[in-house]
Amino acid sequence: MLADEFGREVTGVRVSLTDRCNFDCIYCHNEGLGDTRGPMAPSDDEMGTDDVVRFLEVAAEFDVDAVKFTGGEPMLREDLEEIVARAPDSMEVSVTTNGTFLPDRAEALVDAGLERVNVSQDALDPEAFAAVTKSGAYDRVIEGVEAALDAGLDPVKLNMVVFEHTAGYVPEMVDHVAENEGLQLQLIEYMPELTGKPEWNVEIERVHDWLAERADRIEHREMHDRRRYHVGEGMVEIVDPVENPTFCANCHRVRVTHQGYLKGCLNRNDDLRSMGEMTRPEIREAFREVVANRVPYYGEYLVRDGDGDGEWELNEKYVEEYAGV
Template sequence: MTLSDDFGREVTGVRVSLTDRCNFDCVYCHNEGLGDTRGPMEPGDDEMDTDDVVRFLEVVSEYGVDSVKLTGGEPMLRQDLEEIIRRTPDSMEVSMTTNGTFLPGRAEDLKETGLDRVNVSQDALDPDEFAEITKSGAYDKVMEGVQAAVDAGLAPVKLNMVVFEHTAGYVEGMVEHVAENEGLQLQLIEYMPELTGKPEWNIDIQRVHDWLADIAEHVEHREMHDRKRYYVNPEAAESVAATPEPADIEEFQGGMVEIVDPVENADFCANCGRVRVTHEGYLKGCLNRNDDLKSMGEMSREEIAEAFEEVVAERVPYYGEYLVENERGEYEINDEYISTGTAD
């Protein structure tokens, strides 16, 4: 039985934060919408234990949830990561977002235990630029980790790049990189100033869409979040004057670039089928909000099921419902939710 909210959005995926610990300090990080809550690098008592995570996944799989993305912080700081993946229900696709520094030496084991896909955060192809953004000197280790993931059969490996003032000039180089290297894809993620508090870093993501549309051989839409995917060959990636032509995606030799652009995007929210779980074991119906956190108590099967049903029932699209456009074209909180105090 798949659960849907009042807006007809089926929940088929969950994002589970395993920890808020991280060995990076990326300047744009919003920690899954919770803000800078990072604690010390040692495991904390507030993290869900192995059995809690597995029990949650077992329960939601009975509601038709067929995919889980493991996130953080840095999820590979969890020493029980392989066990969690191994015990995840077989009906679920398992993916993970990581900074890649711990993939060397563990990528093969992760694949063997059941990890299907991996996203690696990589915002620049120059060590100094990378260090400026991540506050880390681990560029070489990340590159090694990406290759380890490809070699382990976790390809295509998605490289996550947040597009904002500091990285906008690196986009073309990253597109060329994935177009020229088999086994890689690029996910360009719109900077979210409402979660990071630095609106001056924002850029117009539509400019990136327009450039990719000019050079892509093929463009497609994903149902999830109404995202656009651009298929770019190596030659086109080096030119801004290429002519788009239809392509056979199955035989395409080049790079796939997907844009995740949630800011003030009602279509994105209208096609969202995810629920999030914080590292402390709270359900979160929407990335953009923290007034909808729902406790799962002691995380018994009954408590998990009850809380999951409630959080799905209370979900509303953030843009287009919780926030609505006023006469000036600006988004503001819907009066309905100011008065009732309920929403996703």
């Protein structure tokens, strides 16, 4: 298993299969790449089926034991079932999706080997949902969640980005998972540095405080310093990486863009590493290099100025030494 110089072993990979999406969510940062989404037709620069599988096989050589397929919308890939089926047996396979294609494909994906699914759902009201996603597919998403549960993908984890436009919907979403067995809720802290809309930010600690009063039981996960709130039948977890050195210090994931670039950190694009023609030797070399050069985003790439109580600022020493800037 490969580890970076901070001792963080890479145990998982997050593979973007496409930047295409049938939604246009107003908070989307496209895996940290920005709004690069193009036409809905497949593009020539997307990794092919064999390329994706070959990468996963090499990652498995380094004891990576989990892969999450993302996008864009990964289910726009017609070969998703094949990719899932051909993923190494040693890897847990999951998908993050907007859910609109699950009614027709959940069962086939489970048959192929899919083990977990995250469905993006930012509201329970169709009009509110449409305002955030720029999509009228609310009913289809609800059907998709039910299809995933029927196919045995429980618990289905609902992803909700918490920012100005959605914060008011948090209580009903929490009630929703509390009342429906098989659902969990993941509240994801809004990342203004990736979306360019800092005015949409909300204080995530207020959500923590509200949930602490509402929860029947609170569980603390040392990894990423996360808290899980058990409410009724459901569980709510807050993903709060912004200005969280503990979160970054416990990151064990490498990302892959749809174009076949390795990405050591969600927040950065100055560390992209091409895997060339996607031959096994090229993939191995690129993977080793990206892992070796990973640094915690908060705490190393960004550091506190002055005596440590100031604002986060770019670590010029790191940039000069490693990034060649």
